[in-house]
Every structure is written in C-alpha cells, then in structure tokens.
Amino acid sequence: MQAFSQVLGAEVPWIEWPLSPNLVPDTPVILDLLEFCAGAAGEPIQGAYHSYYRHHHLSWDRDAGLARFVADVNLLFRRNAVAYELTATGQARRLLPQAIANTIGWALFQTGDAETDRLLEAARQRFVSPMPEDRQDALEKLWDAFERLKTLEPGVNKRAQADALLDRVAPRGSGFREALGREAVELTSIGNSFRIRHSETTQEALTSLDQVDYLFTRMFAFVRVILKGTGRGG
Missing domain, CATH: 1.20.120 (Four Helix Bundle (Hemerythrin (Met), subunit A))
Structure with missing residues (x-):
C-alpha cells in the first residue's frame, strides 16, 4: 500500500490518496488514476500447494488481469451512463x-x-x-x-x-x-x-x-x- 501510494503520487501528483469520501476528483484525474491502475493490473493464478510453507505458488497473468480490470471499469461506466471507456490496452477515451x-x-x-x-x-x-x-x-x-x-x-x-x-x-x-x-x-x-x-x-x-x-x-x-x-x- 505504501509503495502504491508513493508511485501514484509521483505519476499522478494531482490526486489525493487515499481518496476522500467527501471530495470527488475532477474527471480527468479519475481517468488518470484508472489508467495508472490499468498499467499494473494482472491476475494472480494459483498453482501447486507448498505443504512445508503452507501456501500456494502463484503466477501472474498480465493479459487476463488487464482484460478483467477493463471489463469491470467499463461495466461501471455503462451502468452509470458515463460517456468514457477504457480500451483493451487500458487507455481512457471518451465515447462519441x-x-x-x-x-x-x-x-x-x-x-x-x-x-x-x-x-x-x-x-x-x-x-x-x-x-x-x-x-x-x-x-x-x-x-x-x-x-x-x-x-x-x-x-x-x-x-x-x-x-x-x-x-x-x-x-x-x-x-x-x-x-x-x-x-x-x-x-x-x-x-x-x-x-x-x-x-x-x-x-x-x-x-x-x-x-x-x-x-x-x-x-x-x-x-x-x-x-x-x-x-x-x-
């Protein structure tokens, strides 16, 4: 969480993190945050169980995680009639x-x-x-x-x-x-x-x-x- 906050502050310095429940950022700032998150999105894939350390080995699927992130964000946009979308590469664009x-x-x-x-x-x-x-x-x-x-x-x-x-x-x-x-x-x-x-x-x-x-x-x-x-x- 600390690393996320520091890198976000460097790349999107105009956003307040953690987000305030009482202050909605401007739309371009929200879209910058979404693009920032899309740049690191991925899906953890659970592998074999390691009995000695009692955990599962994990692998990382960038494409699957990004696709899921984009789909979730676009679903929220559609349900709230927001005229933007994330592309398959995680870039924000407006809908015409x-x-x-x-x-x-x-x-x-x-x-x-x-x-x-x-x-x-x-x-x-x-x-x-x-x-x-x-x-x-x-x-x-x-x-x-x-x-x-x-x-x-x-x-x-x-x-x-x-x-x-x-x-x-x-x-x-x-x-x-x-x-x-x-x-x-x-x-x-x-x-x-x-x-x-x-x-x-x-x-x-x-x-x-x-x-x-x-x-x-x-x-x-x-x-x-x-x-x-x-x-x-x-």
Missing part, C-alpha cells in the same frame, strides 16, 4: 455519438502529402481523448490540415489551388460547388477569428468543449467530403 464515431473511426487519409496525413491522424486520435487540452489540440491540427489541403492542387496561388480542389469535388457553377465555396470561406474566417491556430489578442477564445466539438465535427465533415471527392481517402 455513434454517427460521429463511425465517420471518424473509418475515415482514411491518403492525401499524398505525409504532413497532411499526419495532422489528420493526430487530430482524430486527440479528439477522442478525455483530456480537454487534447481536444483543443485536435481542433488546431484539423485546421492546420485544412490549410494544407488548399495547396495540394496545382495553381498559381493558394486561391487558385483551393478553387481547383473544390472543382474536383463538384462541377463549377453547380449549387453544391457554390455551397462548398461558401463553407470554405466561412471555415477560413472561423479559423482566423477564434483562437484555434493563432493566439493574437484580437481573436476570441472558445469558452466550452461543446464549442470545440461543434467546430471539429463541422470541419471534419467538410474535410472528409473533400478527401472523398478528390480520391484522397475519406
């Missing part, structure tokens, strides 16, 4: 609405540009994180990927390249092409007006994670249409 989870989980990134693919994959992984700062970072990386997407087509400047990109998704002059153009302008304006990619004093900060989630899903939907329409995944 099914439609969003399917879209994000099955998207492919094959833009032909390694940095754009890296930004999109990093955004996807961080968006499911339970940590608020990771979700903000996911939004930033998604906006960075959007700006790089604008430059993947040939053209004399970024505006021409962006137009060529949208022209591959829908015929120029069509209603959908016009809608895509308006949305691209609006998303660019949002990126310049809010504190997403830059931190100038003139930019407005996002004040809730709901705002972060809304902007992420809106941008991701747009990017996915572009990827699918240009044969770059999606």
Whole structure:
C-alpha cells in the first residue's frame, strides 16, 4: 500500500490518496488514476500447494488481469451512463455519438502529402481523448490540415489551388460547388477569428468543449467530403 501510494503520487501528483469520501476528483484525474491502475493490473493464478510453507505458488497473468480490470471499469461506466471507456490496452477515451464515431473511426487519409496525413491522424486520435487540452489540440491540427489541403492542387496561388480542389469535388457553377465555396470561406474566417491556430489578442477564445466539438465535427465533415471527392481517402 505504501509503495502504491508513493508511485501514484509521483505519476499522478494531482490526486489525493487515499481518496476522500467527501471530495470527488475532477474527471480527468479519475481517468488518470484508472489508467495508472490499468498499467499494473494482472491476475494472480494459483498453482501447486507448498505443504512445508503452507501456501500456494502463484503466477501472474498480465493479459487476463488487464482484460478483467477493463471489463469491470467499463461495466461501471455503462451502468452509470458515463460517456468514457477504457480500451483493451487500458487507455481512457471518451465515447462519441455513434454517427460521429463511425465517420471518424473509418475515415482514411491518403492525401499524398505525409504532413497532411499526419495532422489528420493526430487530430482524430486527440479528439477522442478525455483530456480537454487534447481536444483543443485536435481542433488546431484539423485546421492546420485544412490549410494544407488548399495547396495540394496545382495553381498559381493558394486561391487558385483551393478553387481547383473544390472543382474536383463538384462541377463549377453547380449549387453544391457554390455551397462548398461558401463553407470554405466561412471555415477560413472561423479559423482566423477564434483562437484555434493563432493566439493574437484580437481573436476570441472558445469558452466550452461543446464549442470545440461543434467546430471539429463541422470541419471534419467538410474535410472528409473533400478527401472523398478528390480520391484522397475519406
């Protein structure tokens, strides 16, 4: 117990141990504690009985113990309608609405540009994180990927390249092409007006994670249409 407390204090210093019955830690702290425990979870396997010392030999099954720990925690999450889960490796992640989870989980990134693919994959992984700062970072990386997407087509400047990109998704002059153009302008304006990619004093900060989630899903939907329409995944 003493060793557990000391190591926990080193790795998760913002938690009070033993836990107070009157003070509930913040959700990210609880998830840090669960991940810490998952990192050491295992199942003792009782072996042959040693008659002289009157005890059983024990072996240690890491995989079985971790699986049981994850299952027990996830059962508590489900029964209490908590929108998080532990993965099979013991990492905490938040549960998304099914439609969003399917879209994000099955998207492919094959833009032909390694940095754009890296930004999109990093955004996807961080968006499911339970940590608020990771979700903000996911939004930033998604906006960075959007700006790089604008430059993947040939053209004399970024505006021409962006137009060529949208022209591959829908015929120029069509209603959908016009809608895509308006949305691209609006998303660019949002990126310049809010504190997403830059931190100038003139930019407005996002004040809730709901705002972060809304902007992420809106941008991701747009990017996915572009990827699918240009044969770059999606």
